[in-house]
Amino acid sequence: MLGIVGNIQEISKLCRCCMENGQFNIFTTVFETQMIAKLIGKCTSSEISFEDEYPKTICQQCFDKVVSCYLFLTKYQKVQKLLQNLLKMKKSSKEINLIVIQKIYI
Numbered sequence: 001m002l003g004i005v006g007n008i009q010e011i012s013k014l015c016r017c018c019m020e021n022g023q024f025n026i027f028t029t030v031f032e033t034q035m036i037a038k039l040i041g042k043c044t045s046s047e048i049s050f051e052d053e054y055p056k057t058i059c060q061q062c063f064d065k066v067v068s069c070y071l072f073l074t075k076y077q078k079v080q081k082l083l084q085n086l087l088k089m090k091k092s093s094k095e096i097n098l099i100v101i102q103k104i105y106i
């Protein structure tokens with residue numbers, strides 16, 4: 001982390017998340033259709049615009065954390081939907097083979 005930002009010109013080269021050296025452009029696409037900026041936005045509940053003044057790069061460490069966070073959120077959301085469906089089925093008194101359902105959906 002930088003103590004004092006000496007050269008304002010260099011801000012654009014910092015990682016947007018931790019202020020270390022940025023390595024990747026956050027508008028690069030990953031997972032075929034998702035931009036890194038979108039992943040950061042989902043993990044931090046913030047909006048990132050190409051036109052804002054903040055740095056547009058991210059370091060390797062923060063990138064790994066954002067990917068991990070995104071994968072966690074995605075899996076969590078899938079599991080919540082699965083649980084919701086299971087609870088609906090349980091309410092309608094149908095037999096449920098939980099293990100088989102988990103292998104299919106997760």
Ligand SMILES: [Zn+2]
Binds near residue numbers: 016060061
């Ligand atoms: Zn970083």
